[in-house]
Amino acid sequence: MSGSRIAALGHHQPARVLTNADLERMVDTNDTWIRQRTGIATRRIAGPDESVTDMVAAAAAKALAGSGLQPGELGMVVVATCSAIDRCPSIAAQVAARLGVPDAVCFDLNNGCAGFCTALATADHTIQAGAARHALVIGAEKMSDVTDWTDRSTCVLLGDGAGAAVLSTTEASGEIGPVVWGSDPARKDVVRLTDAWQPRFSQEGQAVFRWATSELPEAVELACHRAGLTTADLAGVVTHQANLRIIESLTRRLDLRADVVIARDVVDSGNTSAASVPIALSKLVERHELPSGGPVLLFSFGGGLSWAGQVVTCP
Numbered sequence: 345m346s347g348s349r350i351a352a353l354g355h356h357q358p359a360r361v362l363t364n365a366d367l368e369r370m371v372d373t374n375d376t377w378i379r380q381r382t383g384i385a386t387r388r389i390a391g392p393d394e395s396v397t398d399m400v401a402a403a404a405a406k407a408l409a410g411s412g413l414q415p416g417e418l419g420m421v422v423v424a425t426c427s428a429i430d431r432c433p434s435i436a437a438q439v440a441a442r443l444g445v446p447d448a449v450c451f452d453l454n455n456g457c458a459g460f461c462t463a464l465a466t467a468d469h470t471i472q473a474g475a476a477r478h479a480l481v482i483g484a485e486k487m488s489d490v491t492d493w494t495d496r497s498t499c500v501l502l503g504d505g506a507g508a509a510v511l512s513t514t515e516a517s518g519e520i521g522p523v524v525w526g527s528d529p530a531r532k533d534v535v536r537l538t539d540a541w542q543p544r545f546s547q548e549g550q551a552v553f554r555w556a557t558s559e560l561p562e563a564v565e566l567a568c569h570r571a572g573l574t575t576a577d578l579a580g581v582v583t584h585q586a587n588l589r590i591i592e593s594l595t596r597r598l599d600l601r602a603d604v605v606i607a608r609d610v611v612d613s614g615n616t617s618a619a620s621v622p623i624a625l626s627k628l629v630e631r632h633e634l635p636s637g638g639p640v641l642l643f644s645f646g647g648g649l650s651w652a653g654q655v656v657t658c659p
């Protein structure tokens with residue numbers, strides 16, 4: 345049985361930057377509150393003509409170009425999203441058509457903010473099983489479509505974008521570590537999209553905050569253990585970019601090297617749900633801030649409550 349590795353990454357974010365000062369003019373909020381409670385300074389917001397499919401296609405094209413593969417070599421395209429309005433054809437099928445992928449299994453997957461790491465594991469398992477040699481995995485959201493722009497408790501948090509990874513088969517032992525994933529259905533309603541016809545993001549912020557700061561360290565340690573590592577071996581930590589205070593609470597509780605690279609893209613991008621981990625990872629790799637070949641923890645969590653994560657080898 346072969347394994348898989350991340351061959352290339354790519355990301356796309358809309359051009360429009362929404363600052364805390366902009367939000368001060370829209371709702372009763374202020375820069376100090378937003379920065380102190382969330383760490384967020386800016387987020388990217390797509391225009392009315394920029395769809396989830398457009399953002400996925402842009403990120404996917406960059407990752408595919410970086411991999412050196414031809415579209416015809418892809419055996420799987422999977423898009424993790426919870427905000428896309430299109431149901432059928434799937435976003436994955438639409439993007440496969442745009443990229444000229446002639447014959448791949450294409451589907452969308454919704455596991456809320458945990459979607460990208462869930463999709464990464466699904467693609468890795470598919471490659472391990474010999475059902476595809478190369479896969480395109482994308483996390484993408486247009487959260488601005490499901491944001492109540494009059495609700496200060498949520499509209500300051502969210503942003504849009506897409507991040508993509510090309511996975512390729514490798515004869516060596518896999519570079520995508522065993523996944524740790526699960527859910528707590530008893531708390532399924534603490535993060536939700538309300539109203540199927542006009543969905544709006546809603547959450548019990550403090551409940552998620554308490555859950556994330558108490559439960560995540562153990563799950564992260566388990567992902568490292570399953571990869572045959574400890575947290576002290578990690579070169580990088582790329583967790584869901586929901587709140588800088590959650591990221592800092594988690595990393596304080598882990599035994600990490602002094603030179604470990606911690607993703608803090610939430611400051612610039614806000615919470616982009618299923619897109620947050622691949623965007624943050626792609627940016628760190630693009631800026632050469634992560635050592636090639638180093639072990640990097642990916643871990644995401646959100647609606648469900650669901651979580652998924654794994655240690656990957658940095659391309």
Ligand code: ACO
Pocket residue numbers: 372373374377378381382457496497498500535547548549550552553556586587590615616617645646647
């Ligand atoms: N500006 C100013 N004041 C505000 C704002 C705002 N934007 N939003 C809320 N407040 C006020 C509240 O009204 C409240 O006022 P009160 O004390 O007079 O009643 C006060 O600030 C405190 O509100 P809390 O909701 O208790 O603020 P908290 O410190 O919990 O921060 C936050 C809220 C940022 C949402 C935090 O709870 C959090 O990040 N939770 C985790 C969320 C998360 O990780 N979600 C991940 C899954 S969902 C996804 O990723 C898509």
